[in-house]
Amino acid sequence: MADIALDVAASDKQQDRRKVLDWLKLQDSTFRYVTLGAALTVLLILGGVIVSLIVGSIPALQAFGFGFVTTEKWNPVTEQFGALAPIYGTLVTSAIAMLFAVPVGVGVAIFLTELCPYPLRRPIGVAIELLAGIPSIIYGIWGLFVFAPFLQKHVQPLLIDAFASVPVLSSLFAGPPYGIGVLTAGLILAIMVLPFVASISRDVFETVPAVLKEAAYGCGCTTWEVIRAIVIPYARVGVIGGIMLGLGRALGETMAVTFVIGNAHRISESLLAPGTTISASIANEFTEAVGDLYTSSLIALGLILFVITFIILAIARYMLLRIDRRAGA
Structure with missing residues (x-):
């Protein structure tokens, strides 16, 4: 009976450790994707600004060229x-x-x-x-x-x-x-x-x-x-x-x-x-x-x-x- 109790306790500890590790892994993945999203957002904003400037400039550039x-x-x-x-x-x-x-x-x-x-x-x-x-x-x-x-x-x-x-x-x-x-x-x-x-x-x-x-x-x-x-x-x-x-x-x-x-x-x-x-x-x-x-x-x-x-x-x-x-x- 004592051996069974020890095995159950060890199994519970392993499960708790897995839960903690899974939670930490989730936090790490979430942080990685949030920071990646922030970086991509900056690039998207910059790209949007460039595209809008180029599109808006086309009539003038076509009319006057260099x-x-x-x-x-x-x-x-x-x-x-x-x-x-x-x-x-x-x-x-x-x-x-x-x-x-x-x-x-x-x-x-x-x-x-x-x-x-x-x-x-x-x-x-x-x-x-x-x-x-x-x-x-x-x-x-x-x-x-x-x-x-x-x-x-x-x-x-x-x-x-x-x-x-x-x-x-x-x-x-x-x-x-x-x-x-x-x-x-x-x-x-x-x-x-x-x-x-x-x-x-x-x-x-x-x-x-x-x-x-x-x-x-x-x-x-x-x-x-x-x-x-x-x-x-x-x-x-x-x-x-x-x-x-x-x-x-x-x-x-x-x-x-x-x-x-x-x-x-x-x-x-x-x-x-x-x-x-x-x-x-x-x-x-x-x-x-x-x-x-x-x-x-x-x-x-x-x-x-x-x-x-x-x-x-x-x-x-x-x-x-x-x-x-x-x-x-």
Whole structure:
């Protein structure tokens, strides 16, 4: 009887273990399928966006062909549309933004992690993160009513006079000081992008092992040498990722740029002249678009912006891959 009881107890334990294992296996399978569904959902959404942009752009692309990308003229009355001016404005304003935001943002991150006194690190870090949370329309209003008049009265006349005799720069800073224009839009974008670059760079700098820095200091390196030879090389992948995230924000920004760029469909050599970007053109004109060709041209602008963003992200991934390969070698 005792042997039978032991066998029954052992059988019950095995059944309980099987139930537990089956339940864990079910949980694992459910988790796997849920995460797979989430990943496929993202791909479906992205594919839907691409397909809708392509389908909506077909009338414009059939009407203008490749000339849509190389033509500057934009006239809704005669239904002549060209995307060159918005493409030019998007690339130039983003380049200006990154030219100012990257060195300042990386410098702020280095100061916060290596040089800033401990009592000030948290307040300054919170202030930078608050800049990232300000809505873009607030930046646009501030840029139109405060920043643009300041540039018009104090900065742009100084630039025009200072570079009047310099061959190339005289063309870049020529014309009347409107206040609004490509340069103003680029500077507003720089202010908006800076928190992203600074925050991500600060986070990756904080991951540098302290033992590496202490070893460098022990060898007699200065603070600048430690930053240049230890901190930045160790965290370069994360810094590049932050820069690309900021560049993506700059390329797609709409409302702030719309307020201060002037919204003129033309290409000017001067950075002080009004211009336009792809996002600003779509935001200004989509609600007023009359006719299939006009609407299709605006959708084609969106497709071009998508392609530009994809190319830039692909270049960023390639750069990161090369960096990883060099580090492995």
